[in-house]
Amino acid sequence: MFMDRNQPDLGAAEWSLPARCAACGVRMASLCGGISAGALEALNRIGRKRVLRRGEALIWQGDIAEQVGILHHGLVKLSASLEDGREQMLGLAFPADFVGAIGDRPSSHCVTALTETELCVFPRSALPGLVEAYPEIGQALLTRAYDELDQLRKWMLLLGRKSAEERVASLLLQFAARGTCSPGAPVALPLTRQQMAELLGLTIETVSRKLTAMKRDGVIALPDLRSFVILDAPALAVLAAETP
Amino acid sequence: MFMDRNQPDLGAAEWSLPARCAACGVRMASLCGGISAGALEALNRIGRKRVLRRGEALIWQGDIAEQVGILHHGLVKLSASLEDGREQMLGLAFPADFVGAIGDRPSSHCVTALTETELCVFPRSALPGLVEAYPEIGQALLTRAYDELDQLRKWMLLLGRKSAEERVASLLLQFAARGTCSPGAPVALPLTRQQMAELLGLTIETVSRKLTAMKRDGVIALPDLRSFVILDAPALAVLAAETP
DNA sequence: CGGTAGGTTGACTAGGATCAACTTTGGTGG
DNA sequence: CCACCAAAGTTGATCCTAGTCAACCTACCG
Secondary structure (H helix, E strand, O other), rough: OOOOHOOOOOOOOHHHHHHHHOOOOOOOOOOOHHHHHHHHHHHHHHHHEEEOOOEEEEOOOOOOEEEEEEEEEEEEEEEOOOOOOOOOEEEEOOOEEEEEEOOOOOOOEEEOOOOOOEEEEEEEHHHHHHHOOHHHHHHHHHHHHHHHHHHHHHHHHHHHHHHHHHHHHHHHHHHHHHHHOOOOEEEOOOOOHHHHHHOOOOOOHHHHHHHHHHHOOOEEEEEEEEEEEEEHHHHHHHHHHOOO | OHHHHHOOOOOOHHOOOHHHHHHHOOOOOOOHHHHHHOOOOHHHHEEEEEEEEOEEEEEEOOOOOOOEEEHHHHEEEEEEEEOOOOOOEEEOOOOEEEOOOOOOOOOOOEEOOOOOOOEEEEEHHHHHHHHHHHHHHHHHHHHHHHHHEEEEEEHHHHHOOOOOHHHHHHHHHHHHHOOOOOOOOOOOOOOOOOHHHHHHHOOOOHHHHHHHHHOOOOOOEEEEEOOEEEEEHHHHHHHOOOOO
């Protein structure tokens, strides 16, 4: 019965929510939040919970992904490597983000957990059929894909044209934008210096030096290794070459 | 009447092809090639031909795009800039490629013609409705979006981790891959040195020097400014750090 | 207490940017 | 057809940013 596909009244459909989805903390923020009860049920049927330990990979570069997933807790990195070991982080996935692709080509990148991570995984092979049956899922994926394209393009500008100092400042601003909105409050820094370097296309030494310089200049404070405080937001925006 | 949505028999539908689409040289390669006759007719109704002169923009960074398009002839660049004028090319669009996005947020990048360009444009505001009415269009866009994500990720690895020489060699290989398949034949180089530099995150001088060096080492020949010949393909692959 | 992973700092180096001069190419009009 | 000019490209000298290598520091853990 596909009746509910024709009346995707999400509010009224709450009663039929699969228990697991009703308890899901990221549902409304994830692509599950914008689809009909029928589509959600179909996803729920084929989805299962999976936990990744720190360092464990969901998808390997060069392999055809067997699973795609929606992040619940934790932090995941996308990264690509050259044969000689050089590695570039391509982005992070936070809770509610979708990771993976629909096509059956070898993946261009790895997906690896940076912390203990919990996600809802689906067999990739089931996706094309689902998108066919529930176009809303395709639309949700499309919106997210365009968002991701925009993010990547912004990052390409950073990698191609920004100086080391601008890169570090940009990263700090990005963490601040996604974290607490209260100015002056410490912002969590979920990456090690090494991981920041991988993400910014720099070395760990350069990241460390630039952070120290910003601290010395009173732009930021570094209360501990995993957080920072913005002391002079306008100055940080200037350092990041972001003053729109 | 949406009858044809339920019987997207593309072969048998040829008879009803809009004249313009029947004459379109890139139709089958573009997203129009994978959709039903009904969807194609709907697209044809709202599409119109547009010509961009060299340097003319279809979409400006920061503006909300009014048009999206499918390229027929010519070459188009996507690029992003910082306030101080530094510019990074984000990619090229070739005939049959789709440019633009569905969302109504300000564009993260410019879309500018590098040569006299002809495309089929559609009002962006009509897209969400079209995707809703013809899910196949959404699926075609989704496939293309994932392809583009993969391309961008590959380019991020180049920008973040490859040396100048590796970048130039990678670009040459990419042009060779999309051009003639006959080894030893000259490959068209559709970009000026300046444009190559913008795309590679380098300066024009560095591009010139690396090309000269490869020529000196007998890896390539440069018969004129707008083409090159691969003399030693394996060596070029090594220089590009691409030996899969 | 020692060991280890993560982080910082310093000295030195090298790759690519910058600045400047010069050459080549291609188009235009006399 | 050639002279001229602007745009594109090349080459050289020099500078500077970020990479490399190495030592050391710090926090945390068994």
